Amino acid sequence: MHKKSVRIAVAALALTALLSSCGRGKLPQYDYEIDMKDYKSAVTVTDKAYLILVNKQNPCGEDYAPENISAVPSELTLYGKEVKLEANAALAAEALILELHARGYTDIVATSGYRDYAYQQILFNTYLGNEMAKHPGWTQDQCEAEVLSYSARPGESEHQTGLCVDLISINHPSLDESFAQNAAYEWLTENAHFFGFILRYPEDGEAVTGYSYEPWHYRFVGVKAATEIYEKDVTLEEYSK
Numbered sequence: 733m734h735k736k737s738v739r740i741a742v743a744a745l746a747l748t749a750l751l752s753s754c755g756r757g758k759l760p761q762y763d764y765e766i767d768m769k770d771y772k773s774a775v776t777v778t779d780k781a782y783l784i785l786v787n788k789q790n791p792c793g794e795d796y797a798p799e800n801i802s803a804v805p806s807e808l809t810l811y812g813k814e815v816k817l818e819a820n821a822a823l824a825a826e827a828l829i830l831e832l833h834a835r836g837y838t839d840i841v842a843t844s845g846y847r848d849y850a851y852q853q854i855l856f857n858t859y860l861g862n863e864m865a866k867h868p869g870w871t872q873d874q875c876e877a878e879v880l881s882y883s884a885r886p887g888e889s890e891h892q893t894g895l896c897v898d899l900i901s902i903n904h905p906s907l908d909e910s911f912a913q914n915a916a917y918e919w920l921t922e923n924a925h926f927f928g929f930i931l932r933y934p935e936d937g938e939a940v941t942g943y944s945y946e947p948w949h950y951r952f953v954g955v956k957a958a959t960e961i962y963e964k965d966v967t968l969e970e971y972s973k
């Protein structure tokens with residue numbers, strides 16, 4: 733090798749070492765059961781894009797979609813169905829579920845991830861139809877208000893970012909507050925941040941998040957932000973201020 737190319741190679745090595753020592757690539761002090769080799773760079777992303785805030789006050793556009801999308805391995809999803817997420821969030825969710833399984837919470841799988849605007853529109857309209865059928869005396873506005881207490885309008889769902897995943901137990905495959913009674917839930921509230929996830933809609937957080945308690949819904953923001961959010965005990969809305 734020429735002297736010059738040796739110097740360039742050394743400089744490149746030094747730069748790589750510098751980059752990996754700050755933020756991305758550095759795992760927190762945590763005793764991982766699984767081998768994090770394939771997940772390390774995904775769970776430790778620090779790009780601002782992972783902090784995007786989507787809620788009723790901050791809708792994302794009809795065309796918003798994650799740049800790279802991949803599927804969570806089907807053996808880690810409910811009935812093997814397709815659950816897609818933004819690529820790094822998908823790897824992080826895979827690591828989180830594998831860790832849960834390694835710690836004995838083998839009933840936990842992913843059930844819902846990325847949903848595009850059109851799909852959310854279909855969901856919203858279906859729920860609205862159900863409420864109108866259930867309450868013939870109500871106006872459309874009243875029915876909409878009811879739907880909005882448990883579902884998002886198209887463009888206002890965090891699922892359109894591809895950065896959140898709904899977890900479920902195969903022993904009780906419905907998304908309701910009983911998930912908080914599952915032994916895995918307590919582990920998740922204390923440890924999900926080591927995989928870059930936060931409990932997005934905590935109990936009693938409705939005034940800030942606009943959503944009632946969702947113990948099953950986890951949002952990926954990367955380990956650094958997730959740890960800060962966990963330690964400060966705040967919501968993403970408060971953290972984003």
Ligand SMILES: [Zn+2]
Pocket residue numbers: 844891896897898948949950
């Ligand atoms: Zn969800």
